[in-house]
Amino acid sequence: MSPTDHSAPPMVRVVDLHKQFGDHEVLRGVSVDVAMGEKIAIIGPSGAGKSTLLRCINYLERPQRGHIFLDGVLVGERQENGHYVQVSERDLAPVRAQMGMVFQRFNLFPHLTALQNVAISPHRVLGLPKAEAESRASELLDKVGLSGKTHAFPEKLSGGQQQRVAIARALAMRPKLMLFDEATSALDPELIGEVLEVIRTLAREGMTMLIVTHEMHFAEDVADRVLFMDDGVIVEEGGPHVIFRAPQHERTRAFLRAVLQR
């Protein structure tokens, strides 16, 4: 496990986050600090608010209350005369560029090759010359084990390969933080391993990560800290050995019993 620096200010600070869709309160006051280099697994039943928490961190969903800081900088808001004011989608772009997000459904761009999928944001967002963006993309595809697929379109790739391209695409922006939103949930069982292996490599390299997952053994293995969420709150958090071996809360125990028996 890589060292985690708790003396530095947190890479991510989430303060009292509330989010509701219509009448349904999905997040009911979530606060968490993530240190630089820390790997956090978020587990819990579906509907617990895990994905919504991740999506709020990069403001794909705008929370109704609470604040998010990335490396000390407010995300999605600015302060004006002591008040918090929401910023436009356009002004969100530079801060989103510092966070990589990997989606359950991959969301690769189907009209672009694997290489173009990875190169487009360094080229268009960071302004790198095309050749430089493509050489960065090609290195990253190599890193995720897809150097032979650079010119393949997504529809020609397996789910596991698509998700590895998606990870390379997020890494191409050299993010400070990676958000994995159930990255293996849409994959056939035999393809899950190759994606988890890539995430494991990133973990070893010290990438700060928030990982929403249903892969309990993976979570136990990779995470420095595990958050158990249910019904819009963090019910329990702690080191993986505590959460998985000796959970304090009855809801955590019930959830783990249910998923580990399957």
Added chain:
Amino acid sequence: MSGFARFWEILIAKLPVFLPYLLKGALVTLKITGATLVVAALFGLVLALMQRSRLRVLGVVSAAYIEIMRSVPVLTTLFVIYFGLASIGIQLPSFIAAVIGLGMLGAAYMAEIIRAGIEAVHHGQREAAVSLGMTPAQAMRFIVLPQALRVIVAPTANYTIGLLKDTAIVSTVAAPELLFAAKTLVSQTILPMQVYMLTAGIYLAMSWPLARAAHYLEARLSRGV
């Protein structure tokens, strides 16, 4: 000699005169169609983007425009632009008036086609784009619109075929297109059957390849969507 045989005899005799004259009109028809398509597509794109704007007033203006244009006969629009404007001192050339009149209606159709195309692109595509740090405009330009294009091409081709035929309407404002050329020829020769049949044949010769192209594109682009 039967009327039928006589019809053919005259048609063949007059063909060397009629055909070049009508083809000159057909060329204008193609020019009006092309120019209108460009106007309709560009203005239609603006209308479609207005409907997606966070400024709600833009969406309302766009929706109202589309509703109005689809409710008013294009002939009326055309007369307002050509005769109406002339009466208050703005005399547009008939070609320009034709392109504006047809383009104003066409933009309403193209806006709906483009809007449907944009909506056909999964919202996850836009999310992935902005999560990489693209602005909404970059996400639209580099990710959403190129994919929407695959959905837009076939209905646009169908609209173009309709447009090619609808250009006949602008003969009423003296734009020298195919039907106007035909009418002129009829008034000079008093041979309506020959002239109009030949005219119909020229319209068919222009529309049919377009319809085949539309069909081909539809089949080809629907793969993988």
